[in-house]
Amino acid sequence: MGAIYIMWLRELKRYVRSRAQILVSLGQPALYLVALGYGFGPVFAKAGAGSYLQFMAPGVIGMTVLFSSVFSGMAMLWDRQFGFLRETLVAPVPRLHIMLGRTLGGATVAALQGLLILVVCLIAGFRPHAWSAVLTALVFVVMIAVVFAALGSAIGSVIEDMQGFQFLMNFLIMPIFFLSGALFPLKHLPRVLDWITHADPLAYGVDGLRGVLIGNWMFPWGGRIDFWFDAAVLAGLAAILLALGARLFSRIQL
Amino acid sequence: MLAVVIFSRRKWRIIQAAFRRQQPKSMPPSPAIQVENLTKSFNGFTAVKPISFQVERGEIFAFLGPNGAGKTTTIKMLTTLLRPNDGKILLDGFDPWQHSREARQRFGIVFQDPSLDGEQTAYENMELHGILYHVPRQERAPRIEALLKQFELWERRKDYVKTFSGGMKRRLEIARGFLHTPGILFLDEPTLGLDPQSRNQLWTHIKTLNQQEQTTVFLTTHYMDEAERVAHRIAIIDHGALVAIGTAAELKTRTGTDSLEAAFLALTGTSLRDESANAGGDQLRRFAKMWQKR
Numbered sequence: 001m002g003a004i005y006i007m008w009l010r011e012l013k014r015y016v017r018s019r020a021q022i023l024v025s026l027g028q029p030a031l032y033l034v035a036l037g038y039g040f041g042p043v044f045a046k047a048g049a050g051s052y053l054q055f056m057a058p059g060v061i062g063m064t065v066l067f068s069s070v071f072s073g074m075a076m077l078w079d080r081q082f083g084f085l086r087e088t089l090v091a092p093v094p095r096l097h098i099m100l101g102r103t104l105g106g107a108t109v110a111a112l113q114g115l116l117i118l119v120v121c122l123i124a125g126f127r128p129h130a131w132s133a134v135l136t137a138l139v140f141v142v143m144i145a146v147v148f149a150a151l152g153s154a155i156g157s158v159i160e161d162m163q164g165f166q167f168l169m170n171f172l173i174m175p176i177f178f179l180s181g182a183l184f185p186l187k188h189l190p191r192v193l194d195w196i197t198h199a200d201p202l203a204y205g206v207d208g209l210r211g212v213l214i215g216n217w218m219f220p221w222g223g224r225i226d227f228w229f230d231a232a233v234l235a236g237l238a239a240i241l242l243a244l245g246a247r248l249f250s251r252i253q254l
Numbered sequence: 255m256l257a258v259v260i261f262s263r264r265k266w267r268i269i270q271a272a273f274r275r276q277q278p279k280s281m282p283p284s285p286a287i288q289v290e291n292l293t294k295s296f297n298g299f300t301a302v303k304p305i306s307f308q309v310e311r312g313e314i315f316a317f318l319g320p321n322g323a324g325k326t327t328t329i330k331m332l333t334t335l336l337r338p339n340d341g342k343i344l345l346d347g348f349d350p351w352q353h354s355r356e357a358r359q360r361f362g363i364v365f366q367d368p369s370l371d372g373e374q375t376a377y378e379n380m381e382l383h384g385i386l387y388h389v390p391r392q393e394r395a396p397r398i399e400a401l402l403k404q405f406e407l408w409e410r411r412k413d414y415v416k417t418f419s420g421g422m423k424r425r426l427e428i429a430r431g432f433l434h435t436p437g438i439l440f441l442d443e444p445t446l447g448l449d450p451q452s453r454n455q456l457w458t459h460i461k462t463l464n465q466q467e468q469t470t471v472f473l474t475t476h477y478m479d480e481a482e483r484v485a486h487r488i489a490i491i492d493h494g495a496l497v498a499i500g501t502a503a504e505l506k507t508r509t510g511t512d513s514l515e516a517a518f519l520a521l522t523g524t525s526l527r528d529e530s531a532n533a534g535g536d537q538l539r540r541f542a543k544m545w546q547k548r
Binding site: 086 | 356368369
């Protein structure tokens, strides 16, 4: 247990200590919010879909959590490069504990980032349909964070260089973001795209956030069933990806 | 009937296995490190040919060889970082691949390349190590203090490791290696890039520790004078095979030379070696630097 705690604490310390980094990492979602939120706003309203800012704010929160958690997992690349990874790999504790500590630490940081950007959204004019919804939204923020921190750890255990990192960013993480419904409604899409969006883990996270915050659900079953469906998909994925990450991490050889 | 026989045979095997697992504790002291026919090859290239040796408890054992001879690969296999293709390793009686936690608890390692967390302070690096190695809470603080003072880093304990000089990082790594009082200490070129003062001090520390706590030391170095000064026995590896093993005096007698350096050259030849094992790593390191500058 000590190992899980100290690795979790390490992630948190790194986050709290790099204040400049916190601001920088909030810059990108804030830009999306301002440029796209206000830029596409009139078109969206003309199409009769209401306020675009209201629509995309949950998506931007999901995006922040996605990138923050995936990056934290991939930061293993630097630990590999600067050697610290070796220190943890030869320690007399189960590698599962090291991996869990790292992943939960990354997820905690990502969830904090998500909360910060939620505050930014509120400042920019976003209004949830009820204030209590913010607390329920936390459930989804945390689940998205765990799912993608675990994915990041799995990827970080496998890739050994920058090329691999770039490749996965372009062909896995960016598609996950763009096809999650964060920026546009996942309705009336070509069939192939429709299948892909349904296979996108983030789609369920964004749908959960949007449903909880503004009552706009992707599936037509009624809010309560949609809520549990999204939550179940994310929980299942979290379990699978944690297991996969643990397996890949325990197999690292240097 | 047949089923019963099969079942009991399986059970018998389990009992046997459990028995084998307990053996190391009750057996008379085994050597600190025992290696038999250890082999490693990468994509058809044999980095380590079957090698066998053993290191006694309390011994300082130097493992010498030209670049690319297989020293680091051997250390990686001994310290559970790389799985051997074949052969047997016992550390303090434990197979590091079957009982990795027991084995890992018993050794400390100072790597050739740094393995510190630059984003944490010196003290935090020590504390993290103490927790990972199960050093009891009440022993942790006094031990960390004593070690940091011994290696003259106590004044800088609250500074981030990334601000340390190469020599200070090295000292911190070595101090950290001692924190959990390992029975076996692996040192992979510990004095690389250190000034003569730090080197002298380091070897004094290591000799003291070896005498006081009976710590077994397994080291690699390119400095023959160091090996001659501290090591009880020396093994020389070249092209993945052990070419000689013995005391410095024995090696000199055997080769008819008057210095260990001359003996080393007599045994391994004078031609230069290509070291290609790290090419990929260097490239990645450049990338990492680029990334940091941004």
